[in-house]
Amino acid sequence: MLFYSTRNKNDSISFAAAALAGLAPDGGLYVPAEIPQYKTSVTSSLGGMSYIEIAFETIRPWVKDDIPDPALEDMIRSAYPFSAQITEVADRLVLELFHGPTAAFKDFGARFMARAFSYLRRGEDRPLKILVATSGDTGGAVAHGFYGVEGISVTVLYPKGRVSLLQEKQIAGLKGNVSAIAVKGSFDDCQRLVKQAFGDEDLSKRHVLSSANSINISRLIPQAAYYSYAAGRTPGAVFSVPSGNFGNLTAALYAYKMGAPIARFIAATNINKTIPDYLENGNFLARPSMATLSNAMDVGAPSNFERMSAHFSWEQMRRLILGASVTDAETRETIAEIFSRSGYYLDPHSAVGWRAVDHLAGGLPAKTPRVIVSTAHPAKFAETVEPLTGPVPVPVSLQKAMERTVEAVTIPAELEALRDCL
Numbered sequence: 001m002l003f004y005s006t007r008n009k010n011d012s013i014s015f016a017a018a019a020l021a022g023l024a025p026d027g028g029l030y031v032p033a034e035i036p037q038y039k040t041s042v043t044s045s046l047g048g049m050s051y052i053e054i055a056f057e058t059i060r061p062w063v064k065d066d067i068p069d070p071a072l073e074d075m076i077r078s079a080y081p082f083s084a085q086i087t088e089v090a091d092r093l094v095l096e097l098f099h100g101p102t103a104a105f106k107d108f109g110a111r112f113m114a115r116a117f118s119y120l121r122r123g124e125d126r127p128l129k130i131l132v133a134t135s136g137d138t139g140g141a142v143a144h145g146f147y148g149v150e151g152i153s154v155t156v157l158y159p160k161g162r163v164s165l166l167q168e169k170q171i172a173g174l175k176g177n178v179s180a181i182a183v184k185g186s187f188d189d190c191q192r193l194v195k196q197a198f199g200d201e202d203l204s205k206r207h208v209l210s211s212a213n214s215i216n217i218s219r220l221i222p223q224a225a226y227y228s229y230a231a232g233r234t235p236g237a238v239f240s241v242p243s244g245n246f247g248n249l250t251a252a253l254y255a256y257k258m259g260a261p262i263a264r265f266i267a268a269t270n271i272n273k274t275i276p277d278y279l280e281n282g283n284f285l286a287r288p289s290m291a292t293l294s295n296a297m298d299v300g301a302p303s304n305f306e307r308m309s310a311h312f313s314w315e316q317m318r319r320l321i322l323g324a325s326v327t328d329a330e331t332r333e334t335i336a337e338i339f340s341r342s343g344y345y346l347d348p349h350s351a352v353g354w355r356a357v358d359h360l361a362g363g364l365p366a367k368t369p370r371v372i373v374s375t376a377h378p379a380k381f382a383e384t385v386e387p388l389t390g391p392v393p394v395p396v397s398l399q400k401a402m403e404r405t406v407e408a409v410t411i412p413a414e415l416e417a418l419r420d421c422l
Helices: 017-023 051-063 069-079 106-120 135-146 164-170 187-198 201-206 217-232 248-258 275-280 305-312 314-322 328-342 348-363 376-390 397-403 415-421
Strands: 003-005 006-012 031-033 086-090 093-096 128-133 154-158 180-183 208-211 237-242 262-269 321-325 372-373 411-412
Touching: 003 017, 003 305, 003 376, 006 017, 006 217, 017 106, 017 217, 031 217, 031 305, 051 217, 069 106, 086 135, 093 217, 093 275, 093 348, 106 135, 106 217, 128 135, 135 154, 135 164, 154 164, 154 187, 164 180, 164 187, 164 237, 164 376, 164 397, 180 328, 187 201, 187 208, 201 237, 201 262, 217 237, 217 248, 237 248, 237 348, 237 376, 248 262, 262 275, 275 305, 275 314, 275 321, 314 321, 321 348, 328 348, 328 376, 348 372, 348 376
Parallel strands: 093 372, 128 154, 128 208, 154 180, 180 411, 237 262, 237 372, 262 321
Antiparallel strands: 003 006, 003 031, 086 093
16 A cells, blocks of 8 residues: 655655654645555445454554554554444434544554654664644644654643643643643644644654644544444444544544445534535635634644545545534534433534534435534533533543643744754
């Protein structure tokens, strides 16, 4: 399996090289030269396979030239002592992706990535420094996934004052080989700084750098597995995907292209609706992000659009993806309504996914299953959820995270300041 930059198809590299580089030298994102297909025996058996089995069959064709099957199987079993879970709520199904150690879907990608990096860098003497920008949940998942991994340090950049207290404690509370930088700006500023750091000659000489955002192909590929897992159990469904940087939806598209029985997708955004606007008029217009209750989706210039457009034309995307944006007022209304009707807690991001289906209900076939992709545990956003529902049960992992103290350096959104920190 070979990968090339979204900005240069002429130079192909291996999975190992693409994963460890993170971002291509020209600033593009690595994509596969071709998207592998499930064997017929796999697609016909998805409904009866375990999560571990589906993850193995999903990831294997992308990495088989660099990671032998026995090592891959060990990585997957180690990464996933938890699984995705499907719950019936009212007239829909909720794909719960928050049963990992940081109670967010990012655990599925980050935990595999940490193990892949450890394997691919075996025997290396020079330490690896991972830079990651987060709008909320990515930082905690990456920090936890790489915490204590020998020979690798992690620096997480997050927008100061734009993440929840729990998210900040998950990002900046582990310490050890994990450090945190609070940037005076938005997630887009954090993402820009990471990309600039990769292109900085001085930093490249001093450090071996890589990224753990969804710009890194090794974090994206494992996320395709939970879509195939859910599709096997609800074939022909429409998946409503809360979307910010659009890595999660890109992973869903990879699952679809591999052969998972999925009907369509909904790109559910908050008021940062760059992609819904693109789907409507064909013009991709990046813009400054605006702060919302669903802060992990506060992205005005989604990086993974480059991957989406590398594989699909605008016309193809419009046939496969519906776009909808949801306001904060609608998000609150949805959280309160679903709890009142069903006793089920939605976090703000999952509420955006739920409300997006309501916006598009007239365009969906009546008997098509609707799957809401639930990306985070509601307890992570208790300050938003509890005034609408009352106390939210808190998983043990989050109780422990709340006991941590925050240690972070605050910098302006300037490369020189980041360079000084690193």
